[in-house]
Amino acid sequence: MISKAGSSPHLHDTRTVGVVMADVCIALVPGLLCYAWLFGPGVLLQCILAVSFALLFEFAVLRLRGRDPRPFLRDGSAVVTALLFAVSISPSAPWWVSLCGIAFAIIIAKHAFGGIGYNLFNPAMAGYVFVLVCFPVQMNTWPDLPAQGIGAYLGSIFPMAGGQLDMLSGATPLDELKTRLEMMEMVSEIKTASVYGYFGGAGWEWINALFLLGGIYMLARGVIKWHIPAAVLAGILIVSAAFYLYDAETYASPLFHLFSGGAMLCAFFIATDPVTASTTGRGRLVYGAMIGILIYLMRQWGAFPDGVAFAVLLANIFVPLIDLLTRPRAFGET
Amino acid sequence: MRELHDFPGGLLLEPHKEVTDQKMSILHPLPERMFLPLQQHIGQPAEPAVQVGDRVLKGQIIARSSGYVSVPVHASTSGKITDIGNYPVPHPTISEAPCIVLEPDGNDAWFDIKPTEEYDRTEPAKLQELIRDCGIVGLGGAGFPAHVKLMEGIENAVDTLIINGVECEPHITCDDRLIQEKASYVVSGARMIRHAVQARHCVIAVEDDMQLAYDALAELVDDDLELVMVPTRYPAGGEKQLIRTLTGKDVPSDGLPIHIGIVIHNVATAAAVYRAVTRGEPIVSRYVTVAGRVDNPVNLQVLIGTPVEDCLATCGYRHSEDNKVIIGGPMMGLRVTSPNMPVIKTTNCIIIEKNAPAYPEMPCIRCGDCADVCPAELLPQQLYWFAKSADYDQAREYRLADCIECGCCAYVCPSRIPLVHYYRHAKAQIGLEQQRSHEADQARQRYTRKIAREKEEAAGKTGKTGAGADRDQDTRAAKQAYVEEALARTRTKRRDRPGPARQTEDSG
Numbered sequence: 148m149i150s151k152a153g154s155s156p157h158l159h160d161t162r163t164v165g166v167v168m169a170d171v172c173i174a175l176v177p178g179l180l181c182y183a184w185l186f187g188p189g190v191l192l193q194c195i196l197a198v199s200f201a202l203l204f205e206f207a208v209l210r211l212r213g214r215d216p217r218p219f220l221r222d223g224s225a226v227v228t229a230l231l232f233a234v235s236i237s238p239s240a241p242w243w244v245s246l247c248g249i250a251f252a253i254i255i256a257k258h259a260f261g262g263i264g265y266n267l268f269n270p271a272m273a274g275y276v277f278v279l280v281c282f283p284v285q286m287n288t289w290p291d292l293p294a295q296g297i298g299a300y301l302g303s304i305f306p307m308a309g310g311q312l313d314m315l316s317g318a319t320p321l322d323e324l325k326t327r328l329e330m331m332e333m334v335s336e337i338k339t340a341s342v343y344g345y346f347g348g349a350g351w352e353w354i355n356a357l358f359l360l361g362g363i364y365m366l367a368r369g370v371i372k373w374h375i376p377a378a379v380l381a382g383i384l385i386v387s388a389a390f391y392l393y394d395a396e397t398y399a400s401p402l403f404h405l406f407s408g409g410a411m412l413c414a415f416f417i418a419t420d421p422v423t424a425s426t427t428g429r430g431r432l433v434y435g436a437m438i439g440i441l442i443y444l445m446r447q448w449g450a451f452p453d454g455v456a457f458a459v460l461l462a463n464i465f466v467p468l469i470d471l472l473t474r475p476r477a478f479g480e481t
Numbered sequence: 482m483r484e485l486h487d488f489p490g491g492l493l494l495e496p497h498k499e500v501t502d503q504k505m506s507i508l509h510p511l512p513e514r515m516f517l518p519l520q521q522h523i524g525q526p527a528e529p530a531v532q533v534g535d536r537v538l539k540g541q542i543i544a545r546s547s548g549y550v551s552v553p554v555h556a557s558t559s560g561k562i563t564d565i566g567n568y569p570v571p572h573p574t575i576s577e578a579p580c581i582v583l584e585p586d587g588n589d590a591w592f593d594i595k596p597t598e599e600y601d602r603t604e605p606a607k608l609q610e611l612i613r614d615c616g617i618v619g620l621g622g623a624g625f626p627a628h629v630k631l632m633e634g635i636e637n638a639v640d641t642l643i644i645n646g647v648e649c650e651p652h653i654t655c656d657d658r659l660i661q662e663k664a665s666y667v668v669s670g671a672r673m674i675r676h677a678v679q680a681r682h683c684v685i686a687v688e689d690d691m692q693l694a695y696d697a698l699a700e701l702v703d704d705d706l707e708l709v710m711v712p713t714r715y716p717a718g719g720e721k722q723l724i725r726t727l728t729g730k731d732v733p734s735d736g737l738p739i740h741i742g743i744v745i746h747n748v749a750t751a752a753a754v755y756r757a758v759t760r761g762e763p764i765v766s767r768y769v770t771v772a773g774r775v776d777n778p779v780n781l782q783v784l785i786g787t788p789v790e791d792c793l794a795t796c797g798y799r800h801s802e803d804n805k806v807i808i809g810g811p812m813m814g815l816r817v818t819s820p821n822m823p824v825i826k827t828t829n830c831i832i833i834e835k836n837a838p839a840y841p842e843m844p845c846i847r848c849g850d851c852a853d854v855c856p857a858e859l860l861p862q863q864l865y866w867f868a869k870s871a872d873y874d875q876a877r878e879y880r881l882a883d884c885i886e887c888g889c890c891a892y893v894c895p896s897r898i899p900l901v902h903y904y905r906h907a908k909a910q911i912g913l914e915q916q917r918s919h920e921a922d923q924a925r926q927r928y929t930r931k932i933a934r935e936k937e938e939a940a941g942k943t944g945k946t947g948a949g950a951d952r953d954q955d956t957r958a959a960k961q962a963y964v965e966e967a968l969a970r971t972r973t974k975r976r977d978r979p980g981p982a983r984q985t986e987d988s989g
Contacts, residue, residue, distance in 0.1 A: 153816030154902035155573075156888030157807050157834060158494070158651070164843055164895045218841045264844030264896070372849075421848040426862060474879075475858060 164263075168223030170370045174361035175230055175416065181357045182234060185350040186290060189238035189300035194230055196245045196304070201229035204253040212258065224263050228252055231271035231417060235409065235456070236278065239290045239303040244282055248274040268463045269423045272456040279456070287452075289319055320348025321408045321452040324399060333396045347406030355411040362415025371419040374431035379414035380405060382439015390447070404443060408453040413442065417455065423463045430466075430473035437462045483684070483709055486729040488722040490856040491714045492889050494651050494812075496690060501770055502654040503693070506662060506780035509795055511587060514563070515786030516580045516823040517543065517554050518570045522618040523625045524550030529581060535562045538592040540763050542614075543581050552616045552626045555763040556592075557784035560585040569819035571808045571828065574909055576818060583786060594761035600673050605635045608677045608758065615757035616764045616826070621645060621656075621718070621747035622813070624827040627754070630746065633739040634678025640742035642680035643727060644671045644751050646687040646694065647711055647718035650810030653830040655768035656748050658780040660687070660694035663752055668701040670751030673758050675705075678744050684727055685748070688713045715812065716887040720745055722856050734883055769824055771796045773833035774804055783824045789831055790820035798833060807832045812888040843896035851890035851900065857883045861890035865900055868907035873914065876907050884908075 183190040205225040209216035219225075232248055252274030260266040279286045290303075320343060327337045337343075344352045365371045383404050390398035404410065409417070418424060418438050425434040438458045445454025520526035527544035530553075537543055537556040544554040564582040572578065597603055597611060613628035634642075644667070648656045660667055667685070675683045685702070687694050689710040702708050711717050711726050721732045723745065730741050738745050746754075749767065756762040765785055769792060772778045776797030783792055789806065800806075806817035810830055817831075824831075851861035859880055867876035884904050891900040 153818070154899045154905070155809075155814055155886070156812040156892050156901065157805075157814065157816075157832075158811045158888075158892055159840075159897060160893050160895075162893070162895050163840065163897065164846055167848070167895050218843060222843060224846075262844065264846050372853075421846050424847070426847050426849040426852065427860075474860065474863075475852075 164222040164224065167370055168227050170365060170368050171227050171416065172223070172230065174365045174370070175234075175358075176361070178354050178358035178361055178412070179230070179234060182354045185354065186238050187295050187300060188297040189290065189295075189304065190234070192297075192300055192304055193233040193236065193238055193240070193245060196242055197229035197233040197249055198226055200246055200249040201225040201232075201253055204250055208254055208258045209262075212262070214262075219263065222263065225253060228257070228271045228274075231412070232274050234412065235271065235275045237286060237289050239288060239300065240278075240282075240285050241306060242304050244278050244285050247281065248278040250274075251277040264422055266422055267466075269417060269420050269459050272417060272459045275456045276460060279451070287322070289322075319408065319452060320351055321446060325446070325452050328397065334399055335396060346400075346402045348403075348408070351408065352406040355406040358411035358415060362411065365415060365419075371415065372431065374428060375419045375424060375435040376414040378432045378435025379418050379439040379442075380410075382436040382441075383410060383443050384439075386440050386443045398447070404446070408446070409455040410442065413438065413455040413459065417459055418462075423459075423466065425466050425469045425473070427470060427473040427475055429475070430469040433469050433473065434462055434466060437465065483707060483727065484729075485709070485711060486726055488717070488725045488856055489858045490854045490889060491716060491722070492854055492892060493713075494715050496713065497651045497772065498654050498657070498690065500652075500778045501772055501780055502657050502691075504658075504779050506658050506768060506782055507795065509781040509783045509787060509792060511558060511585045511589065511784070512787045512791040513584070514788070515557055515560075515583045515585065515784065516568050516570075516788065516821060517557065517583060517786040518568075518823065518825055519544050519554060519579045519581070520570075521554065521624060521785070521825040521827065522552055523623060524548065524552075524629075526579065527551060527554045529565055529579075531562050531565075531581065533562055533565055536560070536586075537562060537583070538590050540592040540594050540765060542763075543583075546613065550626055550629055552613055552618055552628070553763075554581070555616055555765055556583060557765040557786050558583070558585045559588050559590040569822045571815050571817070571822050571825060573815055573905055580823070594763075596760050597758050600758045601676050605631075605677045605679065608673065609635060611757055611761075612677075612754060615753070615762065617750060617753045617757060618764075618826050619747055620749035620753060620764075620767060620826060620829075622809070622827055622829060623720075624825075627746065627750055630739075630744055631674070631677050633737065634680070634744040637739050638742060639678045639680040639739070639744050640682065641728060641744075642671070642675050642678060642683045643723060643743060643745040644674075644683070644685040644748055645718060645720070645723055645745055646685060646691070646698075646748040647723055648688065648691070648829075649713070649715045649718040650812050650830070651715075652772040652832055653770050653810050654772075655770045655780055655829050657687075657691050657694050658770075659749055659752060659768045660691070661697050664694075664697035664701055666752035666755040667748045668698060668706065669759075670753070670755035671706060673754050674744075674746055674751060680744065682707065684709055686711050686723060686727060688717065715889070716856055716885070719856060719885055719887060721885070734880060764826055767824070767826065767828070769828055770830040771798075771832075772830065773807075774798075774835065775833050783828075785826055786823045788821045788823055789817055792824060792831055793833070803836055804833050805836050807834060812892070813886060840897045842898055845894075845896055845898060848895060850893045850895065854889040854893050856887060856889060857885055859884060861900055864907075865898065865903055868903040871907075871910070873907060873911050877911060881907055881911070 202225055206216045209219055252270040256268050256270040256273035257266045324337055343349055346352055362376055366373060384401050387401040387404040391400050418435060425431050441458035441461060442454045445457055525548040528547045530545045531543045538559045539556055541556045542553045543556050546553045561584050562581060563584045567577040568580040570578045609628045609631045617627040618624045646656050646660055671683055671685060684707045685698060686709045690713045695710055698708050716722055724732055724738055724743055732738050733740055753764050766782055769781050769783045771781060771792055781792055807814040808817050808828055808831055809815055811832055855861055863879050864876055864881055886901050888901050
């Protein structure tokens with residue numbers, strides 16, 4: 148028997164998992180910078196914190212599992228998980244929120260299931276939900292705009308360092324919408340509030356637009372395929388449009404939903420995680436549409452302002468079934 | 482103009498063909514020793530027809546075909562048989578196999594070969610026999626005996642005969658050069674095969690980056706043959722892919738091209754048929770591209786059995802540990818494990834490549850890129866899981882057998898999983914399983930036959946006692962008849978007698 152290494156093909160594409168993950172990171176940069184510009188340096192501090200924790204845990208767990216950590220640290224998957232987690236949590240969250248979230252993401256959601264390639268649930272979202280449930284106060288406290296200085300953020304993230312953020316009471320546009328709709332206000336009234344911008348949440352619309360741009364870059368590079376983003380966005384669009392057309396004063400416009408919260412980040416960066424998504428063409432459409440619809444339903448009637456993380460984790464459960472039911476026909480098969 | 486269709490998946494690869502496709506081929510000199518494997522084709526291996534020490538002439542049969550799906554092996558030159566035994570062969574799963582070793586005497590003297598006059602008046606079945614006797618197999622790569630495909634064509638209505646000149650793997654230009662240098666052989670061979678299978682249409686297909694070959698053929702074809710250029714994309718030259726491209730039809734998943742009225746042969750096979758018919762020449766040589774990191778990359782006309790080492794030396798290559806030698810194309814070829822490994826009928830290319838540091842095999846991240854490029858529209862990822870977990874029933878269910886081992890999936894895999902290796906291994910295991918169950922079936926049949934035979938024998942014995950019983954029965958019957966006669970006589974006597982005895986008799 149000829150060895151594995153001697154087996155054909157003898158040519159390979161230069162793209163490896165590491166290259167793919169690096170592309171994902173590049174695609175995140177515009178949205179991330181915009182986010183940091185709007186909300187202040189706390190965003191970048193959260194990224195640095197999360198990436199450091201992620202690499203640390205990844206290294207430690209691989210050592211414990213008796214694997215050579217080098218190729219796995221190089222594949223960049225831990226970095227992507229950390230970045231997605233960091234942009235999801237509040238920039239003012241204290242350091243231990245990040246520590247707990249990343250620990251859950253890497254140790255439980257990723258490695259307890261067998262590491263990269265074997266995890267059933269999106270690690271970043273699992274970590275996010277873990278801290279959301281454990282620390283609701285810290286997770287739901289957002290700094291007000293405009294951006295505040297690094298000193299204030301340092302004080303907020305590392306409470307022992309002194310310094311403090313002003314106005315931690317600020318809510319995200321989705322929060323605001325939800326609370327005030329429950330108070331029987333009209334969408335047109337709510338929209339006059341300062342947290343709303345041109346078509347989405349103030350600031351958030353630009354962050355979403357730039358994540359969309361990053362998504363287009365990944366599509367152009369072939370890092371992701373069109374099915375999942377298209378289905379997620381179509382899911383949000385169609386359901387929100389239906390309700391909006393039914394009653395525009397009780398339900399926000401589709402454009403608002405597409406450009407608020409984590410919609411674009413989810414469609415292009417989170418739902419497209421190949422490990423936890425469906426692998427067949429039709430399956431990806433089903434999976435994406437499921438996430439899009441769930442996001443809307445949860446925003447509208449759920450307990451939390453945004454539904455991205457729960458929508459993704461719920462859809463993850465259905466992936467094996469979707470894959471089984473959407474198996475394509477083989478060449479020449481009738 | 483024929484409407485072309487698209488096949489699923491596939492890759493656009495760097496062609497690297499410009500290096501050799503315009504260079505005249507070189508006639509490779511006689512090597513010192515040649516290794517002729519008994520099996521250079523799909524099917525049963527040939528059986529040696531010579532002994533160590535025999536002197537043979539070029540074109541003489543040295544191993545006979547051993548069944549319907551089998552072809553003979555001929556001496557590639559005149560010389561002496563020095564050994565018959567196991568030597569390295571180019572094969573994906575076997576490293577050594579029985580070979581006949583031939584030491585050339587330098588005369589290159591031909592055996593007595595005869596041409597067939599006027600092929601178009603010859604019976605198709607006769608042509609088929611001739612093609613088998615000349616050891617012709619599919620020279621495109623798989624090495625399926627050509628006469629079997631012809632026979633299918635003779636027995637079934639053939640709509641289209643396709644002559645495949647689509648050389649889709651990078652580096653390889655041996656068919657391209659063959660067409661450019663021997664276009665008339667290819668065209669005449671195509672006409673001969675067409676006559677043999679009585680095809681309604683005949684198409685010769687080349688890739689659209691083979692302009693010179695196309696021009697050479699265009700000068701020779703008439704209205705009877707159609708010449709088509711197909712878009713360059715790997716694996717456009719695969720049998721099923723080319724059929725789809727040219728006809729829009731799919732070969733059934735577990736069927737053959739003939740099931741949809743198509744027979745397909747390689748251009749080199751057509752040229753070999755031409756030689757066989759017009760001269761009676763068996764396959765003793767072929768075009769081989771030597772490419773990659775050699776001083777003089779070029780096409781060689783190599784005698785079958787010539788060691789790879791000799792071919793490389795002719796192209797000015799000296800081996801270094803930095804390089805690896807590959808037989809066949811970079812996508813489907815095999816790593817050469819011994820310099821003695823010979824060129825066989827299906828060897829189209831020898832490539833020298835730099836030994837890249839091995840990238841570690843990482844876990845599958847389920848990206849699905851493999852499924853996008855699979856030309857057989859399989860799910861390579863699922864097949865990989867099944868192959869890895871030895872779940873061969875599921876692998877079969879997901880049509881592992883339809884995998885053509887083109888390597889597209891492994892090429893794009895970002896985790897660098899040697900997918901084709903897993904599939905080959907699984908296929909081999911399934912083959913073994915089938916062989917075992919076949920053997921078990923045979924054993925069961927033998928057993929039931931044995932039981933039946935024993936029963937028959939046993940029945941034979943009771944048959945004898947039965948005959949005795951008959952005789953006994955006869956005597957018994959005779960005795961009974963005698964008794965009854967006696968009883969009857971007594972009855973009549975009693976009836977004649979008055980009294981209760983008669984009543985008793987009546988009630989009894």
